[in-house]
Amino acid sequence: MRKVDADAAKIIYGQTPESAEMVKEIRRAMTITSAINLLTFNDSDKVRALFSELIGKQVDEKFMLIPPFYATGGQQTSVGRNVFINQNCTFYDLGGLTIGDDVMIGPNVNIITSGHPIEPSQRHSVTIGKPIVVQRNVWIAAGATIIGGVTIGENSVIAAGSVVTKDVPSNVVVAGNPAKVIRLIDADNEK
Numbered sequence: 001m002r003k004v005d006a007d008a009a010k011i012i013y014g015q016t017p018e019s020a021e022m023v024k025e026i027r028r029a030m031t032i033t034s035a036i037n038l039l040t041f042n043d044s045d046k047v048r049a050l051f052s053e054l055i056g057k058q059v060d061e062k063f064m065l066i067p068p069f070y071a072t073g074g075q076q077t078s079v080g081r082n083v084f085i086n087q088n089c090t091f092y093d094l095g096g097l098t099i100g101d102d103v104m105i106g107p108n109v110n111i112i113t114s115g116h117p118i119e120p121s122q123r124h125s126v127t128i129g130k131p132i133v134v135q136r137n138v139w140i141a142a143g144a145t146i147i148g149g150v151t152i153g154e155n156s157v158i159a160a161g162s163v164v165t166k167d168v169p170s171n172v173v174v175a176g177n178p179a180k181v182i183r184l185i186d187a188d189n190e191k
Contacts, residue, residue: 009149010095010129022094022127029054029071037068055079072114076129080136095129095148103134106142106160113148135170155187 012018032054039047047065052058054074062082069089071077076093080101088108091097095113105111114129116122130148134140138152141160152158153170163177173183 008095008131012094012127012129014125014127019127025075026072029074032074033069033071036065039067041066051079059083076113086142094127096131098131098133100134100136100138100154102137104139106140106144108143109140110145111140112145115148155185157185 012022032050036047036050036054039050044064047067048059048061048063051063051065051069054071055077056075057078059079060081063079064083065085066087068087069085071091071093073091073093076095077091077097077099079099080103082102083099083105084103085105086107086109089105090110090112092112092114097111097113111132111134113132114127116124116128117126128148132146132148133151134146135152135154137155138158140146140152140158141162143161144158144164145162146152146158146164150164150167152164152168153172155171156168157173158164158168158179159173159175159182161177162175162179164174165178168174168179169181171185171187172181173185174180175182
């Protein structure tokens with residue numbers, strides 16, 4: 001799976017055709033996620049169908065999402081096979097969001113590809129999207145936040161409540177704010 005290009009950023013200025021398209025996409029996503037959020041755990045086929053509509057691509061039959069779920073887009077999201085998304089997650093995909101096969105996402109996780117400039121004069125008029133790549137077999141535990149411009153390496157674990165602001169290597173556990181490596185995972189010697 002690909003790694004994030006650190007220089008790849010989508011910049012949208014206010015009061016432009018691009019910002020109007022962004023608002024249109026937010027409205028579309030809110031309509032679909034509102035429909036998802038009327039469903040229950042027992043409505044998994046309907047949830048899969050609506051999530052597929054949200055991202056514009058069919059998800060596989062093992063995809064599972066437990067509502068509620070929130071998104072400001074969807075067209076820039078790509079989801080692999082056998083992905084699990086627990087309840088109350090939020091995805092902002094303006095910068096592009098790629099989720100690999102066999103990824104597990106815990107409750108209350110925020111995956112946010114967009115933000116604003118630090119400069120006060122630009123904060124209200126510019127939106128910046130930076131991509132996020134979550135590689136195969138990653139587990140993002142409850143309440144974690146992933147910030148745009150990072151890649152999370154294969155088999156890694158993001159500990160509960162962590163804030164990921166930099167790339168995470170493969171086969172590690174990270175924790176904290178900002179998240180730091182606290183343990184290696186020996187993926188070669190699993191039983």
